[in-house]
Amino acid sequence: MRKSMRFLVTVSVITLILLSSHWEVAGMALPPPEDTPEEILRTQIIIEARSPIDGKPLTAAEYAELQAQLQKAPPPQLTTKIREQVFLLRIRKTLLQLFPFLNL
Structure with a gap:
C-alpha cells in the first residue's frame, strides 16, 4: 500500500x-498583442508599394506605371549576326543531345 x-x-x-x-x-x-491579425491585413487596401528595381517607396500610380514599363519588351541589343550564331548553337546542342554520335 x-x-x-x-x-x-x-x-x-x-x-x-x-x-x-x-x-x-x-x-x-x-504573437505580441500589438501585431495586427492576418484576417484584418487581408481586408486592407494596399495604397503604397516598393519599386522592384531599387526598393524605393512608390505610390500606386507610380507602381502601375513602372509595371507597364517593365512589361514592354526592350529592343534587341544584339546584332543580327550574333543572334543567328546563338540560334545555330542551340540547334547544334539539340542535335548532339538527340544524336551523340554526330561529330558536329
Missing part, C-alpha cells in the same frame, strides 16, 4: 511539472 501511494505521488508530481513547463512554452508561442 505504501509503495503504491509513493508511486502515485511521484507520477502526480512528474505530471504537474511536465504540464506546467508545457504551459509556459504555449504562452510564449502567442
